[in-house]
Amino acid sequence: MKSHMHLRPRVLVTGGSGFLGSHLCERLLASGAEVLCVDNFFSSTRENVEHLLPNPRFELMRHDVTFPLFVEVDEIYHLACPASPIHYQRDPVQTTKTSVHGSINMLGLAKRTGARILLASTSEVYGDPEVHPQVEEYWGHVNPNGIRSCYDEGKRCAETLFFDYHRQNQVDIKVARIFNTYGPRMHPNDGRVVSNFIVQTLRGDSITLYGDGSQTRSFCYVDDQVDGLMKLMGSPDGVTGPINIGNPNEITVRQLAERVTALIGDAREIIFEPLPSDDPTRRCPDITKAREILGWEPKTDLDTGLAATIEYFKNHPDRVNW
């Protein structure tokens, strides 16, 4: 803990009512922190954090990070940004603004308060990668003006801002490159593959496979992801990242569909739909740095994580029929 910190760290989580943010808020509260959750509910609802509201160490604030924020905090987890193509393509200009203006505002806050700040960057900075698995030194292969660019280039610029505030203003930064993460509280209608396949199967609908399903992803369970982010935040001064946080177990999207239907025990018809443009063909993190620098690696295997996610959706029929 930093010397200027209060007995209990005051932690700001932007995007705190989102999928990842809500799990992070829970874990931070469990660690004894005071948590200020800031969100404009662009791609989430209060429901994700409703159960935290009675906790006196938890505060929920509606705020758009593209506007300045004046609060006193010791640590900032900067997660605010729509993360799924359906959400970030709904208002692409706002998506870029959120990454760029939002990061400037949160970095300004970190500069004024001396808070340590962590950016939730993404594997999308690698684009459709030509290097496999992706190492942090790889600069990426990104379309600057396609339909994913508002997100990919927005996050790349956010990384630039983080490193420039660090070099120019000595802001204490940590940059995590998050790879596909799944688990309870994923938004049922945001089009992400794990929630899509689970919700489609539980609803009795056909499974939509984009392209021929041979594209790969590596899926990290949310508890492991939150662990990695907290370890990075707690890492020694001078460890800035970027550091890949993800699960290196790579599978094809078709194999994922088979796992989901096998676990639910109900085979569904597969419908093939066109592959969206700029959809990366392979993605898998090299997590050597996370292992060596943070002593972190994922612990949850895919079947265990999928079973927990399926259980969540079974227990929330309102979310299945959203």
Ligand code: NAD
């Ligand atoms: P999410 O959409 O569930 O959460 C994002 C949250 O940010 C939402 O609650 C949304 O309302 C909020 N938000 C959006 N714009 C905002 C703004 N201008 N001001 C305030 N709040 C705003 O997505 P998630 O999966 O929880 O992702 C969280 C972060 O992690 C994002 O920055 C995302 O880019 C990053 N990430 C996630 C994944 C993943 O697989 N889940 C992968 C890579 C990176």
Ligand code: UDP
């Ligand atoms: N995908 C699919 N069917 C779906 C949703 C997604 O085949 O119903 C594919 C998508 O084209 C991509 C992969 O699954 O190749 C992961 O998609 P997601 O949106 O979850 O993550 P991202 O593409 O951002 O990694």
